[in-house]
Amino acid sequence: MLSGKIALVTGASRGIGRQTAITLASYGATVIVNYNGSKDKALEVVELIKQKGGNAAVYCCNVAKYDEVETMMKDIVKEYGSLDILVNNAGITKDGLLMKMSEEDYDAVLDINLKGAFNCIKHISRQMLKQKGGRIINLSSVVGVYGNGGQVNYSASKAGIIGITKSVAKELGSRGITVNAVAPGFIVTEMTDAMPEDAKAAVADRIAMKKLGDVNDVAELVAFLASDKAAYITGQVICVDGGMSV
Ligand code: NAP
Numbered sequence: 568m569l570s571g572k573i574a575l576v577t578g579a580s581r582g583i584g585r586q587t588a589i590t591l592a593s594y595g596a597t598v599i600v601n602y603n604g605s606k607d608k609a610l611e612v613v614e615l616i617k618q619k620g621g622n623a624a625v626y627c628c629n630v631a632k633y634d635e636v637e638t639m640m641k642d643i644v645k646e647y648g649s650l651d652i653l654v655n656n657a658g659i660t661k662d663g664l665l666m667k668m669s670e671e672d673y674d675a676v677l678d679i680n681l682k683g684a685f686n687c688i689k690h691i692s693r694q695m696l697k698q699k700g701g702r703i704i705n706l707s708s709v710v711g712v713y714g715n716g717g718q719v720n721y722s723a724s725k726a727g728i729i730g731i732t733k734s735v736a737k738e739l740g741s742r743g744i745t746v747n748a749v750a751p752g753f754i755v756t757e758m759t760d761a762m763p764e765d766a767k768a769a770v771a772d773r774i775a776m777k778k779l780g781d782v783n784d785v786a787e788l789v790a791f792l793a794s795d796k797a798a799y800i801t802g803q804v805i806c807v808d809g810g811m812s813v
Contacts, residue, residue: 568794570595573647575639577630577687578657580605582756583706585612586782587654587789592621594790596652599643603629603657630657630683640690649698650691652793655684655705655728660758665719673720680724681731688735692744700743702793705732706785707748707804709812725750729804736802745801747792752808754780775810784809 569591579588580602589612592598598616600623602609609625616623628639643650658680661672684705695701710718711725729748736746753759753770759779762770771778785807791797792805806812 568594568796569652569790572596572651572793573599573643573649574652574654574793575599575601575626575643575650575687575691576654576656577601577628577683578603579612580608582758583751583754583782583785584654584656586786587656588612588623589616589619590783590786590790591652591654591793592616592623593619594794595621596793597622597624597647599623599647600625601628601630601639601657603627629679630655630686631678633682633686633689636683636686637690640687640694644694650694651698651700652702653687653691653704654789654793655687655703657683658706658724658758660718660721662717662721664717668719676720677724677727680721681727684728684731688731688746692735692739695739695744696742701739701745702797703732703735703739703744703746704789704792705746705748707732707750709750709752709806709808712750712804712806713812732804733802740801745792745797747797747800747802748804749785749788749792750804750806750808751785752780752806752811754782754785754807756782773811774808775813778809780807780809 708725732748
């Protein structure tokens with residue numbers, strides 16, 4: 568489904584990004600596994616992909632840094648000749664009630680989650696325009712659609728992702744580039760592991776399917792949106808939340 572395609576997954580050393588990298592590679596894409604701090608985990612992802620016969624490489628870059636991202640995109644295009652699929656997945660949380668939230672915690676989350684996506688799109692858009700094609704998939708969240716107490720910074724970043732997605736879809740659509748957002752509900756990863764079991768059970772109770780999601784649930788949707796099968800889908804926000812938001 569993706570053979571011959573070059574894909575970059577940001578924040579692919581663990582969680583949803585890790586599984587997305589593995590899934591894209593399983594469909595034939597050559598995957599660049601981006602990480603910032605977790606080099607060993609990123610190398611493990613590449614090793615796993617190679618063991619299964621796929622192609623992958625790691626690239627260290629802090630997506631919040633405009634210049635670092637510019638260099639990463641130039642290096643990728645120089646090495647591989649193109650970038651067909653960009654998955655803006657890197658993200659962090661620094662939760663707290665508004666009254667207690669520091670400026671640093673607000674800025675840190677916005678810098679990585681929102682500006683990081685801007686940096687990546689900005690620095691690859693000229694190349695995708697030249698290619699007359701590309702797929703950009705941005706990780707939003709249901710809390711970007713509905714809000715969540717204690718996550719003012721995170722929900723602002725994820726709502727911002729939806730704005731970027733729709734605006735860039737309008738700017739680049741005529742050149743065969745699609746831009747979509749995937750909005751997961753509650754997916755089991757290290758990001759959500761920190762929650763106590765009773766809190767997780769309470770969340771599950773609010774989900775129509777009465778269970779938390781798996782990284783595969785998100786990765787398969789990303790792979791579909793990255794494929795030619797999704798050629799006429801752009802500017803959309805697709806929830807993967809087991810019915811949490813209905
Ligand atoms: P996770 O397990 O905490 O993984 C986050 C990834 O982002 C790691 O690989 C981390 O790599 C990377 N990262 C963090 N800061 C970075 C930076 N500055 N530059 C590059 N990479 C960076 O998170 P997750 O649960 O898989 O979430 C992945 C995405 O889905 C996020 O955007 C998140 O907001 C979104 N999401 C998750 C859920 C959920 O329930 N899990 C729900 C809705 C949306 P390093 O350690 O190498 O920095």
